[in-house]
Amino acid sequence: MADTPPLSTTGNPALKLDAQLCFALYSTLLGVNKVYRTLLRELDLTYPQYLVMLVLWERDERNVSDICSQLYLETATLTPLLKRLEARGLVNRRRSPSDERQVIVSLSEAGRALYAQVQHIPGCMSEALSCSQDDIVALRKQLLTLRDALFQHV
Amino acid sequence: MADTPPLSTTGNPALKLDAQLCFALYSTLLGVNKVYRTLLRELDLTYPQYLVMLVLWERDERNVSDICSQLYLETATLTPLLKRLEARGLVNRRRSPSDERQVIVSLSEAGRALYAQVQHIPGCMSEALSCSQDDIVALRKQLLTLRDALFQHV
DNA sequence: GCAATTTATATTGTGCGCGATGTAATTGCA
DNA sequence: TGCAATTACATCGCGCACAATATAAATTGC
Numbered sequence: 206m207a208d209t210p211p212l213s214t215t216g217n218p219a220l221k222l223d224a225q226l227c228f229a230l231y232s233t234l235l236g237v238n239k240v241y242r243t244l245l246r247e248l249d250l251t252y253p254q255y256l257v258m259l260v261l262w263e264r265d266e267r268n269v270s271d272i273c274s275q276l277y278l279e280t281a282t283l284t285p286l287l288k289r290l291e292a293r294g295l296v297n298r299r300r301s302p303s304d305e306r307q308v309i310v311s312l313s314e315a316g317r318a319l320y321a322q323v324q325h326i327p328g329c330m331s332e333a334l335s336c337s338q339d340d341i342v343a344l345r346k347q348l349l350t351l352r353d354a355l356f357q358h359v
Numbered sequence: 360m361a362d363t364p365p366l367s368t369t370g371n372p373a374l375k376l377d378a379q380l381c382f383a384l385y386s387t388l389l390g391v392n393k394v395y396r397t398l399l400r401e402l403d404l405t406y407p408q409y410l411v412m413l414v415l416w417e418r419d420e421r422n423v424s425d426i427c428s429q430l431y432l433e434t435a436t437l438t439p440l441l442k443r444l445e446a447r448g449l450v451n452r453r454r455s456p457s458d459e460r461q462v463i464v465s466l467s468e469a470g471r472a473l474y475a476q477v478q479h480i481p482g483c484m485s486e487a488l489s490c491s492q493d494d495i496v497a498l499r500k501q502l503l504t505l506r507d508a509l510f511q512h513v
Numbered sequence: 514g515c516a517a518t519t520t521a522t523a524t525t526g527t528g529c530g531c532g533a534t535g536t537a538a539t540t541g542c543a
Numbered sequence: 544t545g546c547a548a549t550t551a552c553a554t555c556g557c558g559c560a561c562a563a564t565a566t567a568a569a570t571t572g573c
């Protein structure tokens with residue numbers, strides 16, 4: 206039954222695209238990225254670069270693995286990204302004197318100053334989501350539960 | 360106020376990473392991809408490739424822009440992906456005789472046969488999400504509402 | 514009937530995102 | 544003390560994802 210030729214009327218309903226939570230997540234994120242691209246274009250930042258700036262604005266002087274774990278990314282992703290931010294003059298990178306294996310990432314003056322230029326972004330995104338603040342809070346909570354389950358599973 | 364040096368106690372609360380719905384979405388999708396990578400490794404498929412196969416299993420013989428619009432992707436993303444699936448022998452690509460601009464994508468015999476090998480995947484993913492079916496349905500619905508708002512906004 | 518426009522797909526360049534692998538610094542422990 | 548194991552980061556290769564651009568086919572307007 207399950208492995209018969211997949212005609213739309215006979216296929217496994219769980220394999221239908223429009224039934225899948227993961228595709229809803231995936232395609233929604235495509236939309237999020239699209240909106241962020243327009244919001245961040247004038248700052249010449251990508252969304253992942255913006256995320257790195259957000260974590261540094263919250264707490265400066267962090268090593269790479271700190272940033273990795275907060276953003277759920279691998280160093281293979283962040284090392285080149287941080288080098289691009291350094292090349293743009295937004296962050297500095299230096300080895301920790303106490304542990305030469307660690308690279309300490311810190312905001313440059315320009316990186317700190319950029320904070321003033323992103324104040325409107327949460328509001329713009331909120332508007333794009335056109336969704337009540339209560340819904341946003343509830344949805345965020347549900348997603349974090351999912352995220353924990355997914356990362357725990359692997 | 361908003362553009363003072365971003366100390367963690369004085370910064371704009373809306374710019375805190377852990378308050379952001381979009382980061383919850385982003386990081387949750389990283390987890391989804393991680394789980395799919397392990398599930399799809401034995402089939403040697405990536406998640407976007409799996410999505411293309413899903414849409415073809417639902418309805419075969421579709422042109423590229425059909426697939427693009429159903430997956431919310433651009434042709435610049437799908438054209439190389441489809442060529443890789445063709446090189447793997449899972450799909451065929453041919454120009455439409457009635458409109459030479461269109462490329463019709465269809466399942467090969469191997470592509471159809473692969474359907475039998477993915478029957479367990481929704482169940483595995485469901486388990487990884489460790490979340491009630493009702494929650495999944497509700498969450499999916501909320502995400503689709505968000506997605507519509509985001510794509511309408513741009 | 515043919516130029517202008519639109520449509521469908523392809524190409525190029527840039528930036529993620531990560532598995533696999535490498536290297537140097539540090540730690541642990543016999 | 545010495546050396547194996549671990550940790551922190553970097554590098555490489557591949558596959559998305561898309562903006563910008565190109566090209567050819569089809570359609571429209573006149």
